[in-house]
Amino acid sequence: MMDALLIAGKRLANALRAENEALAKLDLSLAAKLAESKIAATDAFAQAYAAQAKHGARPDGAMREEAQMLTKQLENLGSENRKLLERAISLQSRVIETIATAALPRVANPGYGPRGYQTPPRQTPAFAVAARA
Numbered sequence: 001m002m003d004a005l006l007i008a009g010k011r012l013a014n015a016l017r018a019e020n021e022a023l024a025k026l027d028l029s030l031a032a033k034l035a036e037s038k039i040a041a042t043d044a045f046a047q048a049y050a051a052q053a054k055h056g057a058r059p060d061g062a063m064r065e066e067a068q069m070l071t072k073q074l075e076n077l078g079s080e081n082r083k084l085l086e087r088a089i090s091l092q093s094r095v096i097e098t099i100a101t102a103a104l105p106r107v108a109n110p111g112y113g114p115r116g117y118q119t120p121p122r123q124t125p126a127f128a129v130a131a132r133a
Contacts, residue, residue, distance in 0.1 A: 001055045005049060010070065019034040
């Protein structure tokens with residue numbers, strides 16, 4: 001049982017490491033592709049953890065040390081992953097805001113019409129942006 005949990009934990013660590021590398025390079029398309037393997041690895045780890053908890057056996061000796069090191073590694077990788085994802089989401093939000101702002105008509109400074117008169121301000125059209133993280 002513990003072997004399955006350690007294998008699943010290592011698989012999750014590798015998936016997190018790969019996604020973190022892509023996010024650090026701001027290769028968001030690669031990070032999006034890697035997210036599927038991270039989700040699968042997370043699900044496998046959760047199942048292995050539940051099976052281990054149900055079985056109730058505790059690791060001892062070398063296996064215990066390996067489990068402790070893997071736990072710390074997963075904590076560090078998960079924390080780094082959260083920070084990198086927050087950074088990527090923030091960056092994408094700023095890009096979307098910039099594009100949306102550029103696409104809107106100039107309401108604050110309406111400009112002048114063909115006869116030299118100021119054109120009345122136009123109402124800003126409604127728009128919505130949806131994002132999934």
